[in-house]
Structure formats: C-alpha cells, structure tokens
Amino acid sequence: MGHLPFRDLGAGRERLRDQVAHALRAALISGELRPGRVYSAPGLAEDFGISATPVREAMLDLAREGLVEPVRNKGFRVTEVDERDLDQYTEIRALIEIPTVGRIARAAPRARLEELRPVAGEIVRAARAHDLIGYLEADRRFHLGLLALSGNERLVETVGDLRKRSRLYGLTGLDERGELLPSAEEHLELLDLMLAGDAEGARQCMARHLGKVRSLWARDGGGSPYG
Structure with a gap:
C-alpha cells in the first residue's frame, strides 16, 4: 500500500x-x-x-x-460517496468556511496568521515534490489551523469531519495533470489576503478554492484531492 x-x-x-x-x-x-x-x-x-x-x-x-x-x-x-453526498458536503463547507475566513481576516492577530505561513509553504513544497501524503497532511493542518483562529472548536470539528467523509479521491490524477501546484499556491494567496486585512478578498479566494474542489469532483466522477 x-x-x-x-x-x-x-x-x-x-x-x-x-x-x-x-x-x-x-x-x-x-x-x-x-x-x-x-x-x-x-x-x-x-x-x-x-x-x-x-x-x-x-x-x-x-x-x-x-x-x-x-x-x-x-x-x-x-464506503462509496455519491454525487449528492459530495454536493451536500461542499455546500456545508462553503456555508461555514467562506464567512469564517472573512471574520478571521478582520479580527485575528497578524502574528497568529503568520504562524500558518510555514504550513502553507509545506503544501507548496509537497506539491512540487509530488508528495501526495505530505500534501494532504499539510493541507489538513493549514485549513483546520486557520479555522481554529475563529475560537470555535465545534466549527473546526465539523469541517474536519466533512473533510474525512468526502475523502477527496483523485489526487494522483490532479498531480498528473499539473493542477496540484496551482491549488497549493492558493493557500499562500489566501494567507496574504488575510494578513492584509482584505476580508472580502479572502472570502472570494476561499469560494474559488471550494468551487474548484467541486468542479474536480464532477470532472473525475466523484473524487477530488484537496480543500
């Protein structure tokens, strides 16, 4: 394995x-x-x-x-996940994560946000090295670490559970198509927008990121790699 x-x-x-x-x-x-x-x-x-x-x-x-x-x-x-499940998982994540990153961009201390930069860098390095497991681990830590700045532990648990249940198949295909690195770099873009206090820009970046996740599920017939 x-x-x-x-x-x-x-x-x-x-x-x-x-x-x-x-x-x-x-x-x-x-x-x-x-x-x-x-x-x-x-x-x-x-x-x-x-x-x-x-x-x-x-x-x-x-x-x-x-x-x-x-x-x-x-x-x-x-267990297999069908299209209806994936749509519902994505919708719930969007309802939670898009407004949350906006609130965090307005309220979180810049130093706390900056602590996530090394993790965002790990995501990019893993993508360049075609290290899929390393990518997934760093991606999970970045997203859940970012949401933790909201101070809402139940929110973090909910998104963590949604990530597990959707399972996001198809990472290998994304890497082979050369789309993994652009996805990885979106984490740095999101972080820079939040550090600049651009709440609306951060919301739009997160919406684009989650929208890409769902489009890749549709393209690959029910499997995507990141989020």
Whole structure:
C-alpha cells in the first residue's frame, strides 16, 4: 500500500492505533484504498509491518466515522460517496468556511496568521515534490489551523469531519495533470489576503478554492484531492 511512516512507537498501543487510523485516512483520500473494495486487517498490517490488532482497532474507528463498513469474516469495505453526498458536503463547507475566513481576516492577530505561513509553504513544497501524503497532511493542518483562529472548536470539528467523509479521491490524477501546484499556491494567496486585512478578498479566494474542489469532483466522477 506504499510507504506509511510511524513515529513514537513506544508510546503505547493507543498511540499506534491513532497513527494507523491517520495513515489509513490519508490512504483513503489519496485513493490508495479504493471505494467498494474490501481490505483485511492482517493484509493491511503486513503493509505497515505491525500486528493486526492496532490496524483492526483503527479500522473500527474509521467505521464509526462512516469511512469504511465491516464485512463479516472478510474485513472492511471502503464506503462509496455519491454525487449528492459530495454536493451536500461542499455546500456545508462553503456555508461555514467562506464567512469564517472573512471574520478571521478582520479580527485575528497578524502574528497568529503568520504562524500558518510555514504550513502553507509545506503544501507548496509537497506539491512540487509530488508528495501526495505530505500534501494532504499539510493541507489538513493549514485549513483546520486557520479555522481554529475563529475560537470555535465545534466549527473546526465539523469541517474536519466533512473533510474525512468526502475523502477527496483523485489526487494522483490532479498531480498528473499539473493542477496540484496551482491549488497549493492558493493557500499562500489566501494567507496574504488575510494578513492584509482584505476580508472580502479572502472570502472570494476561499469560494474559488471550494468551487474548484467541486468542479474536480464532477470532472473525475466523484473524487477530488484537496480543500
């Protein structure tokens, strides 16, 4: 299934379970784990080079999030997301994120916004290196870190859940078409607008970014890479 690194393996089984769950989410998003297919915990554990128990526990966590479903005596099937689901996820994200970035641009301390620049830089570097998993991880940290400046923890949780459920397939295709780097650079554009206090410009940039996400889903038949 590819290179999926872990850190701090001595921190206990609960920590390893979380690491496996995170790696599996990344594999779902990048398309390494395909919708409709069934994967066994022992098979995935072999890819990871660990025992099956933390993998099985991590898959149960993903099942509670609706990302996979148990298949008796076989493993877990990756759930499929239809066009209606994707439309609804995008609409909810737009309702939340577009006005929120406007409010943050007007109210957030510039120093707090500037702290996100290294993360935005990571997104761009990952895109240039065709590092899809690195891109996804940095993209998640940037968007959720930005929304955290609203001070609304439930808002951040909601968007994080929407990102997981949409799973955003098709990252490889976007990279192959040369569209990943322009997407990555939009994060720097958004940050610069917010640092300038341009709330309306930030809102428009976020709207354009989310609109591009949905258009790519439509083009690829239900899978997109970022957001």
